[in-house]
Amino acid sequence: MRKKLSRRDVLQGAANASAALAAGSVFASPARAEAPAPVAISPALVDAAKKEAKVILYSSMDLPVGEKLGKAFEAAYPGISVQIERSGSERLFQRLDQEFGSGIRAADIVNTSDASHIISWKKNGWLAPFVSDDIAQHFLPDYRDPDGMSATSRIYLSSIAYNTKLVKPEDAPKSYADLLDPKWAGKMVKGHPAYSGTIMTATFQLIRELGWDYLDKLSKQRVMQVQSSTDPPKKLSLGERAVMADGNEYGVVLLKEAGQPVEPIYPTEGTPTISGPTAIFASAPHPNAARLFQAWLHTRETQQFFTDYTAQYSAHAQVVPHLGRRKLSDIKLMKEDAAGVEKMAEEIKTRYARLFRV
Structure with a gap:
C-alpha cells in the first residue's frame, strides 16, 4: 500500500524558497529558468x-x-x-x-x-x-x-462578520481580540484549515500575528466548526450563529448586497489575505x-x-x-507567505484539531 505523504514529505528540499513579502506575493521560489x-x-x-x-x-x-x-x-x-x-x-x-x-x-x-x-x-x-x-x-x-x-x-479576504439582527453595530466585535469576550461563547462559527485552503492560509497568518495562544483561547469559546470557508457566511445569514470568526469576506458582501442581515468586519489587527x-x-x-x-x-x-x-x-x-x-487599498491587510504556510501546514492541522477537538 502506498504510504500517504504529508505536505512536508512532498516538499522536502523546498525550504529554501524565500517568503513572499507582500499581500498577493505568493510565488516564493526564485526563477531557475527563463519564463x-x-x-x-x-x-x-x-x-x-x-x-x-x-x-x-x-x-x-x-x-x-x-x-x-x-x-x-x-x-x-x-x-x-x-x-x-x-x-x-x-x-x-x-x-x-x-x-x-x-x-x-x-x-x-x-x-x-x-x-x-x-x-x-x-x-x-x-x-x-x-x-x-x-x-x-x-x-x-x-x-x-x-x-x-x-x-x-x-484575491480575497478572510474576515470576521456579524448578523445585524442578532448583534447591534455598537456591540459588534471590532478585532480578533474582541472574539475572546465571554459574551460570544457559543455564538460563533468558523471554517477548518484541514479542509479549506482559505482557512489554512488565514490560520497561518493569525498564528504568525497573534500566536498559538490566541487560538487556544478562541477554542474555549465553543465555536461551531464547519468545513469550507464558504459555510460561515451562510450560517451567519441564517441566524445559526451571531458572529463569523473567519470565512470568506466576499460571501458576506454578496449576501449583504442581496439583502441578508450580515455585515463584514475588517479587524483592527489586519485582515488575512488569500x-x-x-x-x-x-x-x-x-x-x-x-x-x-x-x-x-x-x-x-x-x-x-x-x-x-x-x-x-x-x-x-x-x-x-x-x-x-471596499477597495483593498482601504483595508489593513495581513501579509501572505506561501512558503511559511508550507512549512507549518502539518503542524497547523494537528494542533488545530487538538485545540478545537475536531
Missing part, C-alpha cells in the same frame, strides 16, 4: 482546443462561481465543455497526491486557495509553463510565478484546452466579469473596482 514567451489567444490555439473538446478543472472556487465561469467559457468557445471537480483546497491537494501516486492523470488545470500548493506541484515537476499576453503585460511579478507555472486568478493561483498540469489530457482556459481566465474581460460577479479582487492591472465595494 516562456507570452502566448496570445490565436485561431490556432482555439482550433487545437476545440479538437480536444473538453477541459477538466479542479477548483476550490464555490461551485456556483466555477459553474458560472465554465458556462461563460463554453459560450465564448462553443464545442469545448468544462468539467469542474470542486472541493476544498486541502482536500484537492490530497486527491491530486493520491491520483499522481496511482498513475492517474485526470486534471488539466487547477485553481487553489492555498498558494503553497504551487510550491509543491512545481517542486514535483507536475506543472507546465504557460504565460498569456495578459499575464505577461498586466500582472505584476508578485502575482505570477517567475517560471510561468501559475498566475493569481483571484491569493488563488491557477496552474496547468504537464500531464493534462487536454493541454490546448487548458492553455486556452488559462489565457481566457486572465484576460481583462474575464477578470472584470469575475470580480463584479464574485466580489473578489483581481491582480489584473486594468480591472476596475466594483462601484460601492
Whole structure:
C-alpha cells in the first residue's frame, strides 16, 4: 500500500524558497529558468482546443462561481465543455497526491486557495509553463510565478462578520481580540484549515500575528466548526450563529448586497489575505484546452466579469473596482507567505484539531 505523504514529505528540499513579502506575493521560489514567451489567444490555439473538446478543472472556487465561469467559457468557445471537480483546497491537494501516486492523470488545470500548493506541484515537476499576453503585460511579478507555472486568478479576504439582527453595530466585535469576550461563547462559527485552503492560509497568518495562544483561547469559546470557508457566511445569514470568526469576506458582501442581515468586519489587527493561483498540469489530457482556459481566465474581460460577479479582487492591472465595494487599498491587510504556510501546514492541522477537538 502506498504510504500517504504529508505536505512536508512532498516538499522536502523546498525550504529554501524565500517568503513572499507582500499581500498577493505568493510565488516564493526564485526563477531557475527563463519564463516562456507570452502566448496570445490565436485561431490556432482555439482550433487545437476545440479538437480536444473538453477541459477538466479542479477548483476550490464555490461551485456556483466555477459553474458560472465554465458556462461563460463554453459560450465564448462553443464545442469545448468544462468539467469542474470542486472541493476544498486541502482536500484537492490530497486527491491530486493520491491520483499522481496511482498513475492517474485526470486534471488539466487547477485553481487553489492555498498558494503553497504551487510550491509543491512545481517542486514535483507536475506543472507546465504557460504565460498569456495578459499575464505577461498586466500582472505584476508578485502575482505570477517567475517560471510561468501559475498566475493569481483571484484575491480575497478572510474576515470576521456579524448578523445585524442578532448583534447591534455598537456591540459588534471590532478585532480578533474582541472574539475572546465571554459574551460570544457559543455564538460563533468558523471554517477548518484541514479542509479549506482559505482557512489554512488565514490560520497561518493569525498564528504568525497573534500566536498559538490566541487560538487556544478562541477554542474555549465553543465555536461551531464547519468545513469550507464558504459555510460561515451562510450560517451567519441564517441566524445559526451571531458572529463569523473567519470565512470568506466576499460571501458576506454578496449576501449583504442581496439583502441578508450580515455585515463584514475588517479587524483592527489586519485582515488575512488569500491569493488563488491557477496552474496547468504537464500531464493534462487536454493541454490546448487548458492553455486556452488559462489565457481566457486572465484576460481583462474575464477578470472584470469575475470580480463584479464574485466580489473578489483581481491582480489584473486594468480591472476596475466594483462601484460601492471596499477597495483593498482601504483595508489593513495581513501579509501572505506561501512558503511559511508550507512549512507549518502539518503542524497547523494537528494542533488545530487538538485545540478545537475536531
